[in-house]
Amino acid sequence: MKMLAVAAAAALVFTGTAHAEPAKVAHTSAKFESYSATAKAVTYDAKVPAGAKVTVVGVLTVRGGTTVLLVLKGLQPHRAYGAHVHVKKCGAAPADSGPHFQNVVDPVQPSVDPAYANPRNEIWLDVHTDGNGFAHTQSTVDWQFTERHAQSVVLHNEHTHTKPGEAGTAGPRLACVNVDF
Template identity: 60%
Template sequence: MRRSIAFAAVVLCALGLVAQPAAAHSSEPLPVVEVVSYQPSDSGAEAVTYDPSLVPVGATAVVVSVPVSVGTVVALQVRGLEPNREYGAHVHVGSCGPDPMTAGPHFQNVPDPVTPSTDPAYANPENEVWLDLTTNALGIGKAASTVSWRFDGRPAASLVLHEHHTHTAPGEAGTAGSRLACASVPFRDVP
């Protein structure tokens, strides 16, 4: 569900991820806020789990994307995941579906001409949105990423939770293991 810029500001501040988002002017893009509950992968839901042992049905996520003066802040808070565990999360170009690969590759500000992209010149946290997190004993985790660019209506349609934190070495840069869950999120930044 989409909410107002005021709600986005409250969420980001409550998560302790940013002090204050960009001011809302008529020409400024509005934030994107999605609150999701993961459902079985064959349910047709907007948020699905592919591995219920690590992302249980009913686990929740809040995804916020806010244009700021320096680019874009994307924040994630999850609840109900496996406790005390590392997860990776990235913005992907496609929407979610029953097949984990439906979401396509990571969104890249400057696309790598080679796919899949594992070149650190393209697969890095400045060119992609990386939201690696570690859950606490209650299965709650949060992460934020600030990038110096905006989505500007380009295809960026989901947030995928991965098996572990993101690798950075050549030949494996940007990889984070299996796709555990997916939430369709319309990342846009178009006023």
């Protein structure tokens, strides 16, 4: 319930004011579980325990951008995780969610060129959990999803790297949550 309140409040804050035009809101709240065709949030590794909770809210801003909020509860305490918006839905295998969503798509995939794999062209949501396994973060970019909609947020094993040749990488995919951006 607390996570839903945070998500609802975030949606109002991120759209600017209560008098602004209605914004498209993407929202998913779920518990991580083993893969099934109906699972909203999938864990592939014990570093994201089954039963841990996730909320993702994506809102179009009044200035023409997008803000994504990620809230996690029940993960391992005092641990860094990388997280990014991905192009496909979660699947039985970690790689099923495809590459990171990029506003300007790198013609070379997988993308590790900092000109494309960066937090202005992708949505990066790296977090560090507190002593109770709770974490939250947000990312705002100056673009919106168009006909190419992203479909998930993937949690990775470590914070996102930025050096050439490894930009955008964050280790193995630990979990995935479906979001209709």
